[in-house]
Amino acid sequence: xxxxxxxxxxxxxxxxxxxxxxxxxxxxxxxxxxxxxxxxxxxxxxxxxxxxxxxxxxxxxxxxxxxxxxxxxxxxxxxxxxxxxxxxxxxxxxxxxxxxxxxxxxxxxxxxxxxxxxxxxxxxxxxxxxxxxxxxxxxxxxxxxxxxxxxxxxxxxxxxxxxxxxxxxxxxxxxxxxxxxxxxxxxxxxxxxxxxxxxxxxxxxxxxxxxxxxxxxxxxxxxxxxxxxxxxxxxxxxxxxxxxx
Numbered sequence: 089x090x091x092x093x094x095x096x097x098x099x100x101x102x103x104x105x106x107x108x109x110x111x112x113x114x115x116x117x118x119x120x121x122x123x124x125x126x127x128x129x130x131x132x133x134x135x136x137x138x139x140x141x142x143x144x145x146x147x148x149x150x151x152x153x154x155x156x157x158x159x160x161x162x163x164x165x166x167x168x169x170x171x172x173x174x175x176x177x178x179x180x181x182x183x184x185x186x187x188x189x190x191x192x193x194x195x196x197x198x199x200x201x202x203x204x205x206x207x208x209x210x211x212x213x214x215x216x217x218x219x220x221x222x223x224x225x226x227x228x229x230x231x232x233x234x235x236x237x238x239x240x241x242x243x244x245x246x247x248x249x250x251x252x253x254x255x256x257x258x259x260x261x262x263x264x265x266x267x268x269x270x271x272x273x274x275x276x277x278x279x280x281x282x283x284x285x286x287x288x289x290x291x292x293x294x295x296x297x298x299x300x301x302x303x304x305x306x307x308x309x310x311x312x313x314x315x316x317x318x319x320x321x322x323x324x325x326x327x328x329x330x331x332x333x
Contacts (some may be wrong), residue, residue, distance in 0.1 A: 102211075103145050110141030110208035113220040114201045120227060126194045136174060136198055137205035143170050144209030167206060174202040197223065244299050245274065245292050247316040248306060252278065252285040256311040260291070263309065267302055269295035286313060 114137025118130035147166035178195035200223055207216035250256035257273075264271045276289040293299060303315045 099149050103149060106145065106208050106211060106213070107138065107141055109213055109216065110205040111138045113204050113208065113216055114138060116220055117197060117201050117204065117223055120224060121194065121197055124227075126197075128194050128198055133198065133201040136177065137201040137208075140170050140174065140202040140205030141209035142205075143167070144206045148210065167210075170202060170206060174199055193227075197227075245290055245318045246299070246303060246306065247288060247290055247314075247318050249286055249288045249313045249315075250309075251311040251313065252287045254311040256309060257287070257289060259309050260306055260312075263305055264291075264293060264295075264302060267295070267305065268297060269293045269302060290318075 111134060114134050115130065117137070118133030121133060122129035143166050178198045182191040182195050200219060204216045204219045207213075207219060248256075248260060250260075261271050270293065272292045272294075274290040274292055276287055279286050279288065293302060295302070299317055303317055306312060307315050
C-alpha cells in the first residue's frame with residue numbers, strides 16, 4: 089500500500105513540468121510587483137500562483153485512484169474553492185482611508201496570479217502564458233501611457249486646513265513637487281477653532297496623476313486638519329466673501 093503511494097505515477101513528469109511553468113510565469117508577475125514596490129511582491133505572487141497550480145493538479149490527478157462506479161470525480165470543486173480563497177487573500181491588501189481606496193491593482197494581480205497557476209496546473213500552458221503577457225503589457229506598457237493622459241481633475245483644487253506656524257504649507261508644496269504636481273496658491277484664510285490658529289488655503293494642482301492620491305498623502309502630513317477636493321469655480325465664488333491672509 090505504501091509502496092503504491094511512493095511509486096511515481098505516469099503523469100508525475102507532466103505534473104512537475106506544469107508546476108514549474110506556473111512558478112516561472114508567476115515569478116515574472118511577482119518581479120514586476122516587487123519592482124513597483126507594492127505591498128504584495130515576488131514571494132506572495134509566486135506562492136499564490138504555485139499554490140493554485142498545486143491545488144489544480146491535486147484536483148485533476150490526485151483522486152484518480154478512487155474513481156469507480158460508486159465514486160464521482162469532479163475536478164472543478166477544488167478549483168472553485170481556490171478562487172474563493174484567493175479572493176479573501178486579495179482583500180487583505182486593500183485598504184480604505186476616507187475617500188481613497190488603495191491596493192486594488194495589487195489585489196487584482198494576486199487574483200490573476202492564481203488564474204495563471206490554475207491554467208498551468210490544468211495543462212493550459214498557452215492560456216497561462218497569454219495571461220502573464222497581457223498582465224505585463226497592461227502594467228508596463230499601457231499603464232505609463234494612461235498616466236500621460238489628462239484627467240478631469242488635472243486642474244482641480246485642494247482646500248487644505250492646517251495648523252498655523254508649523255511649516256505645513258511648505259511641506260505640502262514639497263510633497264506635491266515630489267509627486268510631479270505643479271502648484272499655485274490661490275488664496276488663504278485664517279480662523280480660530282478651539283483656541284488653535286488655523287489656516288485654510290486653496291491650492292490649484294496640475295499633474296498627470298490623480299488628485300485624490302495627492303490628497304491622501306497630504307492628509308498624512310503632521311499639522312493638517314482636513315483636506316477637501318474642490319473646483320476652481322468654488323474658489324472664485326468663495327473668494328469674494330473671505331479675507332485673504
